[in-house]
Amino acid sequence: MKIVVSYDIIENKKRQKVIDILEGYGFLRVQKSVFLGDIKIRKVRELLFELSGVIDLEKDALCILNICEKCYGKGIFISKNMNYKMIEEEFFII
Template sequence: MLTIIIYDIKETNNRNKVIKKLQHYGLKRIQKSAFMGDIKLSYKKELTLALQENIQANKDSIIIIPVCNTCQEKIITHGTPLKYTEDEYVIE
């Protein structure tokens, strides 16, 4: 299922680990703090647990949003999406 993951992670080291994990699961960056891609339900549960290892619950947040097929058809974008290289991890 198409999934959007957005995050706000204060510490660069933890943020970089989260980014690497999202890329490992095949998700692609769509904004500085947002990734999107198709991920199976079984992997989504695994990814959720992996991401929790790299956040501080009192400072950071990660939101995982499933997007159904009907909703995918209604996605609207404006402007030019930012382009990132695969090895670009640090966002200041």
């Protein structure tokens, strides 16, 4: 399943720990605080458990979104870490 993870974490040490966890699961950084990953459903609970052990619910925010294959296929990614991908003809970038 395709998952997008974004976060707003104040402390550098905690933020780096979240980055390390996501990269450990094979997630790719698409923006400074946004990661994209393809993860087996059985691993999602494990990932959530690890991430929840790092963040401070009073100060930090973590957003995890499941993206269906159809919607993912319609995505446009422009990033140094990802190849430019244009799927739908109705999108034009000038």
